[in-house]
Amino acid sequence: MSETAIDKEAIKQRYREERDKRLRPDGNNQYIEIKNQFGHYLTDPYTPFVEREPKRDHVTFAFIGGGFAGLVTGARLVEQGITDVRIIEKGGDFAGTWYWNRYPGAMCDTAAMIYMPLLEETGHMPTEKYAHAPEILAHCQNIGRQYNLYDNALFHTEVEDLEWDADNHRWIIRTNRGDEFTAQFLGMGTGPLHVPKLPGLDGIEDFKGHSFHTSRWDYDYTGGDDKGALMDKLGDKRVGIIGTGATAVQCVPHLSEACGELFVFQRTPSSVDERNNHEIDPEWFKEIATPGWQKRWLENFTQNQAGGGADEDLVQDGWTDLSRMYRDKMRDLFAAGDMNPKKMMEAMEDVDFEKMEAIRARCNTIVEDQDTAENLKAWYRQLCKRPTFHDEFLQSFNNPNTTLIHTEGKGVERITENGVVVDGTEYELDCIVYASGFEVGTDFARRCGFDPKGRDGKTLSEHWGPGMRTMHGTHVHGFPNMFIVQPTQGAALISNVPHNLTESGQTIAMMVRHAIDNRKQVMEVTQEAEDKWIELLLSGPGRQGGVIGSPDCTPGYYNNEGQARGPGAELFVGYPQGPMAYFKYLEEWRSSGDFEGIEFR
Numbered sequence: 001m002s003e004t005a006i007d008k009e010a011i012k013q014r015y016r017e018e019r020d021k022r023l024r025p026d027g028n029n030q031y032i033e034i035k036n037q038f039g040h041y042l043t044d045p046y047t048p049f050v051e052r053e054p055k056r057d058h059v060t061f062a063f064i065g066g067g068f069a070g071l072v073t074g075a076r077l078v079e080q081g082i083t084d085v086r087i088i089e090k091g092g093d094f095a096g097t098w099y100w101n102r103y104p105g106a107m108c109d110t111a112a113m114i115y116m117p118l119l120e121e122t123g124h125m126p127t128e129k130y131a132h133a134p135e136i137l138a139h140c141q142n143i144g145r146q147y148n149l150y151d152n153a154l155f156h157t158e159v160e161d162l163e164w165d166a167d168n169h170r171w172i173i174r175t176n177r178g179d180e181f182t183a184q185f186l187g188m189g190t191g192p193l194h195v196p197k198l199p200g201l202d203g204i205e206d207f208k209g210h211s212f213h214t215s216r217w218d219y220d221y222t223g224g225d226d227k228g229a230l231m232d233k234l235g236d237k238r239v240g241i242i243g244t245g246a247t248a249v250q251c252v253p254h255l256s257e258a259c260g261e262l263f264v265f266q267r268t269p270s271s272v273d274e275r276n277n278h279e280i281d282p283e284w285f286k287e288i289a290t291p292g293w294q295k296r297w298l299e300n301f302t303q304n305q306a307g308g309g310a311d312e313d314l315v316q317d318g319w320t321d322l323s324r325m326y327r328d329k330m331r332d333l334f335a336a337g338d339m340n341p342k343k344m345m346e347a348m349e350d351v352d353f354e355k356m357e358a359i360r361a362r363c364n365t366i367v368e369d370q371d372t373a374e375n376l377k378a379w380y381r382q383l384c385k386r387p388t389f390h391d392e393f394l395q396s397f398n399n400p401n402t403t404l405i406h407t408e409g410k411g412v413e414r415i416t417e418n419g420v421v422v423d424g425t426e427y428e429l430d431c432i433v434y435a436s437g438f439e440v441g442t443d444f445a446r447r448c449g450f451d452p453k454g455r456d457g458k459t460l461s462e463h464w465g466p467g468m469r470t471m472h473g474t475h476v477h478g479f480p481n482m483f484i485v486q487p488t489q490g491a492a493l494i495s496n497v498p499h500n501l502t503e504s505g506q507t508i509a510m511m512v513r514h515a516i517d518n519r520k521q522v523m524e525v526t527q528e529a530e531d532k533w534i535e536l537l538l539s540g541p542g543r544q545g546g547v548i549g550s551p552d553c554t555p556g557y558y559n560n561e562g563q564a565r566g567p568g569a570e571l572f573v574g575y576p577q578g579p580m581a582y583f584k585y586l587e588e589w590r591s592s593g594d595f596e597g598i599e600f601r
Contacts, residue, residue, distance in 0.1 A: 006353050011379075018379040019554045021409030022268060028561055031197040031436065034213075037205055038198060041213050041434075045220075046102065047092025049156055054178035059152065060084035061512065062173055062183035064159050064450075067096015069189025069485040069501045071143045072117050076509035078147045082516070086152040086183070088159055088175065094149070095140035096189075098133055100196075100215040101247070102226040104254035106133035107277075109246060109389055110496045111315045113294070114301045117498050118143055120294045125285045129317075130277045130389075134227050154179065162186065162452040164480060169521040171481065184521070185512055186452075189485040189501070199242060199436050203415040211432040214247045221431065224258065231258035239263070240420050240427060242412055243435030244270055246388050251435070253392035256402040263427050264397075264404050265420060267411040268385070268554055271359050271378035273318045275389035298499050299580065305495050306579045318389045319495050322382060325351045352381050366394040375406035384553035437557065454479035467568015471533040471597055472586065474504055475525035483508045489537060491582040492574025503583055507590045514593065520600040529597025540576020 024030055034041050061077055063070045066089030074085045091099040108115045112126035116139055119126070124139055131139075144150050154175070161174040171186040173179065196213045198204065212218045219225055223233035231254065239255060240263040241248055249270055255262050296314075303310035304320040313320050329347040333339050360377040367373035376394065378385075396402050405422050413421045419429040451459045455478050463469070463478060470476050473489035485508070487493055487500040515523050555561045575582035589596065 006350075006357055008349070008353055011353060011357075014379050015381070015554075018409065022555050024555070024561070028563070030200050030561070032200045032204070034196055034198060041196065041198065041216060043216065044092055044156070045216055045218060046099070047156070049092075052177070055154065055181045056179075058170070058182045058184075059086040060183065060516075061185045061187065062086045062088065062171065062181075063187040063189065064088050065096060065189035066091065066094040066144075066153065066155070067098070067189060068117055068140075068498050069505070070094075070096070070187070071140055071147075071149065072498075072502050072505035073187050073189065073483075073485060073508055074149045075118055075121065075143060075147045076505045077512060078149075080509045080513040082509070082512055083148065084152070085149065086154065086181075087149055088154045088157050088173070090156065090158045092155050093137075093141060094144045094153070095137045098136045098140060102133055102137075103214045103217045103247060103251045104224060104226065104228065104231065105250040106226070106247075107131060107250060108136060109275075109387075110319065111301075111317050112136075114297050114315060114496055115498055117502050120289070120292075122146055125282065125289070126280055128277055128279055130275060132228075159450045162450055163457075164452075164454050164482075166455060169481070185481045185483070187483045187485060187508060188452075196434075197436055198434055199412065201412055201415050203417075206417050207415050207419075207432060208417045209419075209430050209432065211434065213434045213436070214243075214251065222258070224254075228254075231255070234258040234260065234431075236260045237430040238419075238428060239431045239433060240265060240429045241433040241435050242420070243437065244268070245435065245437055246270065246386055247437065248435040249388045249390050249393045251433075252402075253390075253396045255433070256396035256399050259401060262396075262402045263420070263429070264402065265412050265422065266375070266404060266406050267409060268556070269376050269378045270385065270388045271356065271380075271382055272376075272393050273321075273359050273362070273387060273389050275318075275391050277391065298496070298502070299583070301496060302491075302493060302499060302580045302583065306493060318387060322351060322355055325355065352383075356380075356382055363394060366398075368398050372397050372404050372406075375404055380554045383558075385556045385558055452479060452482065454482070464568070467571040469530055469534055469571070471525045471530050472504075472507075474508070475530070475598065477525050477527050477530045480522045480524040488572055488574070489533070490574065490586075491579035493579040499579075499583070503586055507586060510590050511595060511598070514595065515600055518600065523595075523598050523600050525597055526599050533597070534571065536576065537573050538570065 032038060060082055061084065063073055063085065066087045070087045071094060074087055077085050093099055107130045109130065111129055112131035116126060116131060116136060122142055124142065127135060157179065158176045159173060160176055163172045165172050165182065170182045170184050172182055196215045198213070210221050221233065222231040224231035235258065237259055238261045239259045241252065241255060242265045244264060244266040249272060252264060300310050300314045301320065304313050304323050313324060326348055329351055330344070333343055333347060356378065363373040363376045364370065367376060397404055405427065407422050413423065416426060419427045420432065451461050453459050454463065458478060460476070460479065463476065468489060470484065470489050473486060474483050476482060485501055485504045487497060491500050493500055511523060553559050
């Protein structure tokens with residue numbers, strides 16, 4: 001699409017109008033915390049609960065969360081000879097988000113070659129460019145077996161209390177299973193995508209039909225399975241799905257295939273670009289899988305997607321496509337001798353307009369009913385909300401049994417005993433599927449269910465009252481021997497979160513090995529080092545892994561539902577020079593053996 005064909009001012013105005021339709025003063029409070037009368041939405045349908053005796057022992061390293069963060073950190077610790085590792089996980093097995101997300105069609109939306117951790121170490125070849133959920137779950141289980149992480153793991157267990165015991169230099173850990181054990185070192189990888197939420201709709205408790213959240217898919221009701229078998233119990237059912245984010249984009253095609261009637265209730269459309277998934281050729285994989293291959297692929301993706309200046313694009317996906325277009329613009333500016341900041345920002349904006357116009361035009365070419373096609377168009381910049389990629393979602397609306405209920409940004413009005421009401425019209429349903437996502441912007445203690453008490457009994461939420469303060473996003477002064485595994489205040493790379501986790505896991509394992517070898521019981525970031533890191537973060541633009549922080553963005557979890565983040569919002573940033581520069585810095589920092597800024601005693 002040529003640049004002259006785009007009326008940029010008209011598009012900006014449309015972006016603002018669509019944003020304003022959806023702004024709500026209640027922000028994250030529009031969602032219901034799942035507890036009390038809604039507690040049944042949290043029941044684990046996948047693994048039977050097994051009674052056990054409470055633990056009253058000591059381990060070298062305890063890690064909260066059995067997803068990628070816990071598995072990678074645990075594996076790296078074992079590689080360093082530290083085998084006394086206990087992972088505590090509220091699910092019935094390893095995999096974190098991939099334990100819970102077994103809805104039909106679930107797959108990664110970043111290429112499996114860079115998304116699935118420890119591929120080289122396990123020798124696993126992804127079967128597809130975008131692996132489906134059963135393969136990712138099986139890979140996580142394989143990591144657990146290979147590194148013997150099952151031996152000491154506690155499943156169906158939630159931490160309720162964490163307390164630093166200064167006299168004995170260890171953490172006391174208490175759980176909902178009556179456990180009270182200690183660990184010299186503590187890791188936390190609870191992540192943002194494990195606490196499901198429900199829309200706060202009037203009458204939600206009144207519905208007399210069946211309902212469930214996508215993270216607890218009820219195959220007993222729907223039939224089928226997570227491997228793609230037809231949901232044969234829905235053939236005579238009227239089903240409604242509330243939400244059209246990444247989860248709905250993946251499961252709607254399967255519901256459309258199976259349901260008697262399917263109603264898709266949409267507040268804000270997702271941008272849905274081509275996925276072009278395909279099987280991995282084993283012969284090709286043999287050629288590229290030379291020693292160090294996954295690290296090369298990880299770095300190549302980050303260089304391409306987050307401004308690292310790569311010479312080639314190994315992954316070639318929708319994430320890097322925008323960056324490729326931007327680099328082409330930059331070359332044109334360079335050739336014209338016009339490389340000034342204003343022109344560069346305009347070029348970035350132009351690329352985004354072109355990309356989103358192409359994505360919107362895709363709706364018209366695929367969806368037969370042009371009113372429906374118009375309503376499926378995303379009117380915001382591509383990275384305002386998490387982009388999606390799919391080759392069957394839009395096509396589903398050509399099926400006669402599938403109806404898009406576009407709510408003009410207002411969302412569902414209310415729920416009744418019999419169904420869902422939108423703009424005064426009631427849609428009678430047998431089943432409601434809540435594709436309403438997970439808690440992201442709520443308080444740390446609410447999402448995790450615990451609030452670590454560090455030195456002198458000060459809680460982490462108290463320490464972070466004025467805003468998050470760490471070094472590397474990992475180390476917190478006043479909380480010795482504690483590590484947080486997550487992207488913020490580090491690389492802040494959100495397009496491929498596992499890259500953040502693998503680098504953190506490697507670093508933590510090397511630090512623990514160093515402490516043990518040097519007979520040190522405690523390690524803690526100094527106040528000076530933490531202050532200097534925060535000062536560094538605030539000295540630059542705080543690159544967020546490529547997210548365009550536009551004021552025109554429609555509300556969503558990327559921008560705290562369009563609300564101000566409150567005190568310390570400026571601290572939700574990353575390394576000023578960008579993710580790739582951060583990973584290079586972190587590798588040099590840990591490899592030096594000095595661990596500058598950390599006091600060992």
